[in-house]
Amino acid sequence: xxxxxxxxxxxxxxxxxxxxxxxxxxxxxxxxxxxxxxxxxxxxxxxxxxxxxxxxxxxxxxxxxxxxxxxxxxxxxxxxxxxxxxxxxxxxxxxxxxxxxxxxxxxxxxxxxxxxxxxxxxxxxxxxxxxxxxxxxxxxxxxxxxxxxxxxxxxxxxxxxxxxxxxxxxxxxxxxxxxxxxxxxxxxxxxxxxxxxxxxxxxxxxxxxxxxxxxxxxxxxxxxxxxxxxxxxxxxxxxxxxxxxxxxxxxxxx
Amino acid sequence: xxxxxxxxxxxxxxxxxxxxxxxxxxxxxxxxxxxxxxxxxxxxxxxxxxxxxxxxxxxxxxxxxxxxxxxxxxxxxxxxxxxxxxxxxxxxxxxxxxxxxxxxxxxxxxxxxxxxxxxxxxxxxxxxxxxxxxxxxxxxxxxxxxxxxxxxxxxxxxxxxxxxxxxxxxxxxxxxxxxxxxxxxxxxxxxxxxxxxxxxxxxxxxxxxxxxxxxxxxxxxxxxxxxxxxxxxxxxxxxxxxxxxxxxxxxxxxxxxxxxxxxxxxxxxxxxxxxxxxxxxxxxxxxxxxxxxxxxxxxxxxxxxxxxxxxxxxxxxxxxxxxxxxxxxxxxxxxxxxxxxxxxxxxxxxxxxxxxxxxxxxxxxxxxxxxxxxxxxxxxxxxxxxxxxxxxxxxxxxxxxxxxxxxxxxxxxxxxxxxxxxxxxxxxxxxxxxxxxxxxxxxxxxxxxxxxxxxxxxxxxxxxxxxxxxxxxxxxxxxxxxxxxxxxxxxxxxxxxxxxxxxxxxxxxxxxxxxxxxxxxxxxxxxxxxxxxxxxxxxxxxxxxxxxxxxxxxxxxxxxxxxxxxxxxxxxxxxxxxxxxxxxxxxxxxxxxxxxxxxxxxxxxxxxxxxxxxxxxxxxxxxxxxxxxxxxxxxxxxxxxxxxxxxxxxxxxxxxxxxxxxx
Numbered sequence: 028x029x030x031x032x033x034x035x036x037x038x039x040x041x042x043x044x045x046x047x048x049x050x051x052x053x054x055x056x057x058x059x060x061x062x063x064x065x066x067x068x069x070x071x072x073x074x075x076x077x078x079x080x081x082x083x084x085x086x087x088x089x090x091x092x093x094x095x096x097x098x099x100x101x102x103x104x105x106x107x108x109x110x111x112x113x114x115x116x117x118x119x120x121x122x123x124x125x126x127x128x129x130x131x132x133x134x135x136x137x138x139x140x141x142x143x144x145x146x147x148x149x150x151x152x153x154x155x156x157x158x159x160x161x162x163x164x165x166x167x168x169x170x171x172x173x174x175x176x177x178x179x180x181x182x183x184x185x186x187x188x189x190x191x192x193x194x195x196x197x198x199x200x201x202x203x204x205x206x207x208x209x210x211x212x213x214x215x216x217x218x219x220x221x222x223x224x225x226x227x228x229x230x231x232x233x234x235x236x237x238x239x240x241x242x243x244x245x246x247x248x249x250x251x252x253x254x255x256x257x258x259x260x261x262x263x264x265x266x267x268x269x270x271x272x273x274x275x276x277x278x279x280x281x
Numbered sequence: 282x283x284x285x286x287x288x289x290x291x292x293x294x295x296x297x298x299x300x301x302x303x304x305x306x307x308x309x310x311x312x313x314x315x316x317x318x319x320x321x322x323x324x325x326x327x328x329x330x331x332x333x334x335x336x337x338x339x340x341x342x343x344x345x346x347x348x349x350x351x352x353x354x355x356x357x358x359x360x361x362x363x364x365x366x367x368x369x370x371x372x373x374x375x376x377x378x379x380x381x382x383x384x385x386x387x388x389x390x391x392x393x394x395x396x397x398x399x400x401x402x403x404x405x406x407x408x409x410x411x412x413x414x415x416x417x418x419x420x421x422x423x424x425x426x427x428x429x430x431x432x433x434x435x436x437x438x439x440x441x442x443x444x445x446x447x448x449x450x451x452x453x454x455x456x457x458x459x460x461x462x463x464x465x466x467x468x469x470x471x472x473x474x475x476x477x478x479x480x481x482x483x484x485x486x487x488x489x490x491x492x493x494x495x496x497x498x499x500x501x502x503x504x505x506x507x508x509x510x511x512x513x514x515x516x517x518x519x520x521x522x523x524x525x526x527x528x529x530x531x532x533x534x535x536x537x538x539x540x541x542x543x544x545x546x547x548x549x550x551x552x553x554x555x556x557x558x559x560x561x562x563x564x565x566x567x568x569x570x571x572x573x574x575x576x577x578x579x580x581x582x583x584x585x586x587x588x589x590x591x592x593x594x595x596x597x598x599x600x601x602x603x604x605x606x607x608x609x610x611x612x613x614x615x616x617x618x619x620x621x622x623x624x625x626x627x628x629x630x631x632x633x634x635x636x637x638x639x640x641x642x643x644x645x646x647x648x649x650x651x652x653x654x655x656x657x658x659x660x661x662x663x664x665x666x667x668x669x670x671x672x673x674x675x676x677x678x679x680x681x682x683x684x685x686x687x688x689x690x691x692x693x694x695x696x697x698x699x700x701x702x703x704x705x706x707x708x709x710x711x712x713x714x715x716x717x718x719x720x721x722x723x724x725x726x727x728x729x730x731x732x733x734x735x736x737x738x739x740x741x742x743x744x745x746x747x748x749x750x751x752x753x754x755x756x757x758x759x760x761x762x763x764x765x766x767x768x769x770x771x772x773x774x775x776x777x778x779x780x781x782x783x784x785x786x787x788x789x790x791x792x793x794x795x796x797x798x799x800x801x802x803x804x805x806x807x808x809x810x811x812x813x814x815x816x817x818x819x820x821x822x823x824x825x826x827x828x829x830x831x832x833x834x835x836x837x838x839x840x841x842x843x844x845x846x847x848x849x850x851x852x853x854x855x856x857x858x859x860x861x862x863x864x865x866x867x868x869x870x871x872x873x874x875x876x877x878x879x880x881x882x883x884x885x886x887x888x889x890x891x892x893x894x895x896x897x898x899x900x901x902x903x904x905x906x907x908x909x910x911x912x913x914x915x916x917x918x919x920x921x922x923x924x925x926x927x928x929x930x931x932x933x934x935x936x937x938x939x940x941x942x943x944x
Binding site (some may be wrong): 043044060062063064066069070071074076077078080081082083085087089090091092093094096098102110113117119121142143146148149150152153155156158160161162163164165166167168169170171172173175176177179180182183185186188189193199216217220221222224 | 299327330334345346347348349350352354355357365402404405407408409410411413414415416417418419420421422424438439441444445448451452453455456458459465467474496525527533560561562563565567568687690691693723756757760774779805807808851852856857859
């Protein structure tokens with residue numbers, strides 16, 4: 028891989044706190060190595076801003092290896108930037124060339140209010156999980172792990188859905204700010220496993236209700252969510268969710 | 282005197298005996314008892330969920346925006362358990378023995394045996410929660426082997442085992458939040474513990490914390506009858522490590538300054554298979570799962586400074602140095618041994634890549650081997666090289682695809698075509714707060730769980746054991762041992778947070794923050810952290826010697842002075858200010874760095890991840906000195922740059938120490 032350096036123009040959303048209106052500010056960065064990660068480029072810019080006595084840009088990040096789900100930049104109109112199946116922290120500067128302009132915004136959704144600059148509040152996702160995204164198995168209740176065999180195909184599908192990192196890119200990508208991909212991934216993960224069976228109906232009903240309460244929009248199945256999902260969560264999970272929801276609504280004993 | 286409170290009796294009966302006789306708290310009283318938990322990784326989330334289920338009033342804190350982000354999530358390879366599902370001779374005893382031996386005989390037998398005992402329950406619990414472990418076609422759980430062991434006892438979920446286990450614990454935690462048993466405080470950082478004298482016993486007990494709301498900057502006081510630190514390890518003292526950017530020692534360090542002894546701080550694990558540093562801009566290092574060593578071959582050129590491409594170096598000019606030095610274990614030697622061997626080759630001038638600080642991890646042989654097997658299965662006779670390769674690549678892709686993709690994303694190189702370049706990186710810290718058998722620190726009412734404590738891995742942790750320990754502590758140990766303490770606290774009413782001890786603790790925190798902000802110097806927090814990391818890596822890293830450690834101590838003391846007189850923190854106190862958060866953490870890392878060097882200096886032997894150059898055999902292997910150092914070094918904070926050493930002798934009744942050999 029040939030390495031190179033580049034000069035770039037960044038247009039970054041700056042917002043002091045949730046009450047501030049916010050605006051774009053433009054920064055020139057130079058001598059950026061193609062080997063840097065996108066967030067390391069921000070580190071370099073922030074170091075400079077600190078030296079200049081300015082407020083550095085706040086952004087969420089933690090593991091920097093694509094698994095914690097904390098990073099959340101909307102880059103040139105696409106959550107997590109141009110690469111497929113990728114998080115912001117995994118994006119590297121070789122995706123860009125000298126002279127490029129890059130626009131960076133926070134996730135845009137009413138249910139994810141901006142806290143500062145590029146940092147948003149995603150507590151709504153936690154509350155959706157609280158509404159039923161679990162299996163009620165108190166510590167100590169468990170039977171032997173191999174007592175209940177699980178069809179490999181179903182176990183694999185459950186795992187594929189459980190790979191969701193809860194970053195919220197699906198919501199950010201959706202023109203309706205729908206959380207259906209996130210929700211469907213959790214409903215699928217648990218509905219596909221025999222351990223999830225006893226709470227299957229109430230889970231889906233309660234989680235959908237909470238999602239609506241949080242103000243996420245409706246799903247019109249444009250599949251924009253799947254296209255940007257760093258973990259390639261499939262929209263077939265949304266179909267499964269709809270089926271689960273319908274079946275539960277028709278048959279729940281309440 | 283350190284009292285480790287190890288129950289009497291035979292090793293394999295201690296935990297059973299303990300459980301049978303520890304004090305219990307009745308359900309009506311549990312409702313009145315409050316427990317504070319710092320950190321929501323595997324240890325913290327599992328403890329919060331389990332204690333909430335039992336009926337305690339729990340408050341859990343994490344600095345991330347959600348408890349699901351804790352860095353346990355990044356663990357790739359797997360979790361060990363003595364299930365013996367493979368019928369290959371595993372048992373509780375073997376898991377215990379491997380862990381003690383792997384830790385180079387520097388862990389406590391009773392704790393490790395308990396860990397092995399509860400390991401099987403962990404898998405049951407996780408499966409009941411819906412953790413999607415890998416399965417065989419018959420629907421039963423799949424296992425694989427991991428470095429340093431001879432049985433298949435590792436359960437896994439592709440390369441995302443930590444993520445799936447944490448999500449299981451996180452969901453159990455959120456369920457307790459929904460039920461009102463746990464109150465969750467996200468984007469909060471603990472900045473002090475609060476100790477209050479018990480009127481009856483005269484003892485100073487931990488009764489709460491001061492936390493900072495990282496969104497508003499406000500300081501908050503929280504009371505608890507007990508406080509559990511589940512705040513992870515301190516690998517970020519090296520600046521570059523596989524830890525998350527926010528992983529820090531602050532909670533543990535505040536506790537240490539308030540009387541909790543720090544156990545074996547110099548025991549750090551340098552993981553052999555990480556992606557090498559690419560430049561000064563580097564902010565963190567990425568691990569490639571140890572499972573890659575099951576099939577990959579590690580080599581460097583036989584010629585120093587060989588600049589040819591790997592494909593141009595013929596077989597006979599390659600040095601497969603692990604296979605050469607350790608024919609019995611080859612590429613599967615434990616982590617400490619593999620890391621040192623890589624460093625030795627690079628230091629001697631045989632390193633590869635532009636930095637020369639890397640070795641090759643090569644899959645060409647594995648691709649060919651698997652390709653031939655596949656062709657055999659498919660009945661292809663006399664397959665061409667291309668056909669073998671194609672089938673081989675498919676097999677490797679299925680086994681390690683996500684890791685290969687990760688490598689390509691970071692380096693831009695295709696590891697199916699060219700060998701990966703790897704180098705050791707700081708990964709895990711075996712040291713941590715000293716705890717007794719009940720996981721209590723030397724401060725009554727203050728506990729440490731998971732990576733934050735020192736207890737189970739000795740001087741070197743085996744692969745797939747960290748997840749096991751975090752969940753063992755949280756699900757199956759603390760629910761019993763905390764009751765033994767809280768049973769005597771049922772008459773202690775919640776202490777109002779206007780108590781003078783809370784007021785004073787909050788004032789101390791506020792003063793420190795104001796002092797930091799008032800320095801208004803010229804150097805960024807990050808630049809100090811980088812300099813600390815370099816000192817630590819160069820002088821307290823994979824190899825240590827007396828001269829270097831003494832220099833490091835002086836340099837760190839100097840760095841500390843400079844930090845407190847010239848750091849520049851932009852922004853204000855009463856707002857979201859990540860630079861201030863970082864400054865609070867780096868200030869603590871600097872102090873910890875000094876203690877680590879002191880501990881490394883004191884321990885003039887080589888054991889596990891701690892290699893003292895003065896203590897090696899003629900052929901460069903680690904020389905452990907049981908007669909002199911078979912103890913836990915527990916350090917008591919006495920004042921700035923001043924610590925007192927306490928020793929807990931390690932007694933091996935069952936697993937008799939032998940010199941580890943992997944030759």
